[in-house]
Amino acid sequence: MSAEDEKTIAFILYPGLTPLDLIGPLQPLSGLRRLVPQWKTVVVGERIEPMGTDAGLSMTPEASFEDVPNPNIFVVPGGGAPTIKQMGNDVLLEYVRRAAEGAEIVASVCTGSLILASAGLLDGRNATTHWAYHTLLERLGVTYLPERWVEDGKFVMSAGVSAGIDMALHLIARLTGEKISRLVQLGIEYDPHPPYGGIDWSTVDRDMLYPLVSSYVDQELVDRPELQNRLLNR
Amino acid sequence: MSAEDEKTIAFILYPGLTPLDLIGPLQPLSGLRRLVPQWKTVVVGERIEPMGTDAGLSMTPEASFEDVPNPNIFVVPGGGAPTIKQMGNDVLLEYVRRAAEGAEIVASVCTGSLILASAGLLDGRNATTHWAYHTLLERLGVTYLPERWVEDGKFVMSAGVSAGIDMALHLIARLTGEKISRLVQLGIEYDPHPPYGGIDWSTVDRDMLYPLVSSYVDQELVDRPELQNRLLNR
Numbered sequence: 001m002s003a004e005d006e007k008t009i010a011f012i013l014y015p016g017l018t019p020l021d022l023i024g025p026l027q028p029l030s031g032l033r034r035l036v037p038q039w040k041t042v043v044v045g046e047r048i049e050p051m052g053t054d055a056g057l058s059m060t061p062e063a064s065f066e067d068v069p070n071p072n073i074f075v076v077p078g079g080g081a082p083t084i085k086q087m088g089n090d091v092l093l094e095y096v097r098r099a100a101e102g103a104e105i106v107a108s109v110c111t112g113s114l115i116l117a118s119a120g121l122l123d124g125r126n127a128t129t130h131w132a133y134h135t136l137l138e139r140l141g142v143t144y145l146p147e148r149w150v151e152d153g154k155f156v157m158s159a160g161v162s163a164g165i166d167m168a169l170h171l172i173a174r175l176t177g178e179k180i181s182r183l184v185q186l187g188i189e190y191d192p193h194p195p196y197g198g199i200d201w202s203t204v205d206r207d208m209l210y211p212l213v214s215s216y217v218d219q220e221l222v223d224r225p226e227l228q229n230r231l232l233n234r
Numbered sequence: 235m236s237a238e239d240e241k242t243i244a245f246i247l248y249p250g251l252t253p254l255d256l257i258g259p260l261q262p263l264s265g266l267r268r269l270v271p272q273w274k275t276v277v278v279g280e281r282i283e284p285m286g287t288d289a290g291l292s293m294t295p296e297a298s299f300e301d302v303p304n305p306n307i308f309v310v311p312g313g314g315a316p317t318i319k320q321m322g323n324d325v326l327l328e329y330v331r332r333a334a335e336g337a338e339i340v341a342s343v344c345t346g347s348l349i350l351a352s353a354g355l356l357d358g359r360n361a362t363t364h365w366a367y368h369t370l371l372e373r374l375g376v377t378y379l380p381e382r383w384v385e386d387g388k389f390v391m392s393a394g395v396s397a398g399i400d401m402a403l404h405l406i407a408r409l410t411g412e413k414i415s416r417l418v419q420l421g422i423e424y425d426p427h428p429p430y431g432g433i434d435w436s437t438v439d440r441d442m443l444y445p446l447v448s449s450y451v452d453q454e455l456v457d458r459p460e461l462q463n464r465l466l467n468r
Contacts, residue, residue: 013291018261019257019260019261020257020258020260020261020422023253023254023257023258023289024254024257026253026254026289026290026291027252027253027254027289027395030288030289030290041289041290042290043290043291050284050292050294054264055257055260055261055264055275056260056264056275056276056277056296057247057260057277057293057294057295057296058284058293058294058296059291059292059293059294060284060291060292060293060294061291062290062291062292110423130423131420131423148425148427159423159425160421160422160423161261161421161422161423161424162399162422162423162424162425162426163423163425165396165426166426166427166428166429169428169429169430170429173429173430178430181429181430182430185428185430185433186433186438187394187395188254188394188395188396189344189364189365189393189394189395189396189397189433190395190396190426190428190432190433191382191393191396191397191428191432191433191435192396192399192400192424192426192428192432193382193400194400194403194419194424194425194426195400195403195404195407195415196403196407196412196415196416196419198424198425198426199419199420199423199424199425201425204420
């Protein structure tokens with residue numbers, strides 16, 4: 001295999017993200033290399049330094065944005081208030097826009113789709129996000145679908161946090177076929193058994209956390225009044 | 235709430251582990267604090283410095299073993315060859331033994347149970363591990379059960395990698411009840427939909443990776459010939 005055949009899947013790391021959004025799809029996609037050596041993952045960040053997460057521990061990217069300007073695939077994880085803040089980070093948005101131009105697949109987990117939308121990449125598209133943030137996505141001109149993952153052209157977006165695992169196995173199937181996807185699934189022993197079964201969506205009010213979510217927009221995007229007003233519909 | 239009421243859930247981080255083993259249960263258990271402030275998670279390591287993982291990126295613990303000598307609960311994540319190596323790390327084993335004495339619950343994910351067994355904590359008990367490592371667990375005098383998670387007294391052990399998420403939700407239910415567990419599940423949107431369904435175990439030979447697994451024991455435990463011989467049954 002020549003270096004030209006190598007394909008790069010970049011995962012974006014930024015301060016304060018939800019680590020399961022990142023690690024959920026990174027674990028299966030990094031394991032793909034053992035079965036199909038062409039595929040290589042790399043975690044990229046604005047700087048190569050430890051960054052805090054919303055679960056306490058810190059994580060350090062393997063490379064900077066400059067090191068990986070043209071990944072074949074890139075994945076934007078989400079989080080809470082820190083992700084809202086990144087919606088106004090021009091360095092990140094510029095990287096996302098530029099990388100999206102040449103990428104075969106642009107993926108997001110959870111509120112990572114809000115970053116894609118803020119970069120102007122999802123106008124008029126179907127997408128999904130964490131259930132509690134659906135209104136913000138809709139106010140950016142995106143059609144929210146309450147599905148585990150949503151594909152619209154080269155964009156593949158998953159629902160909240162843990163949904164990135166399902167999306168990654170779908171991506172592996174799309175890239176290499178069902179057989180390899182099932183082998184990776186066996187490797188991470190993904191045979192889920194939530195103690196009380198799945199979520200009963202008939203009992204969930206997807207607007208119940210809107211006061212909290214809108215407070216994040218109020219706090220984290222003070223320097224972006226236009227984006228803030230759009231997200232808060234005022 | 236006084237500081238005395240605070241309860242600590244420590245997650246052990248060591249070089250080369252499988253990050254989903256750690257982050258899978260850490261994400262829901264760290265989220266528990268928002269609902270039940272008594273519970274606090276902390277990621278501990280032999281040293282507070284970035285440590286590589288088997289998915290490329292590095293992670294830094296929040297505290298050292300010395301900082302958290304008596305957690306109420308502690309969780310040992312697993313991995314591949316690097317986890318086998320830790321089975322011979324006296325500093326880690328000593329921490330695990332000492333912490334287990336006072337802990338209410340001792341948990342493991344994936345091959346983390348091999349570390350517990352190597353510390354002498356699982357003699358004659360029921361336990362589980364990643365399917366590919368069941369023989370090693372059995373050779374340490376443990377009864378392997380092919381279940382998503384196994385409880386034996388204060389020991390709670392999950393199957394491979396992703397199984398730590400299910401185990402964490404079970405632990406949350408054990409600690410605080412079903413209602414809180416379901417709320418945390420909703421928070422991480424854990425409504426799993428593997429693209430091709432769960433694993434069909436009737437098609438899986440749990441011994442197929444034994445040559446690889448035994449090569450890890452050969453390579454990583456050269457300084458521990460007694461443990462090595464026991465694990466390789468020679």
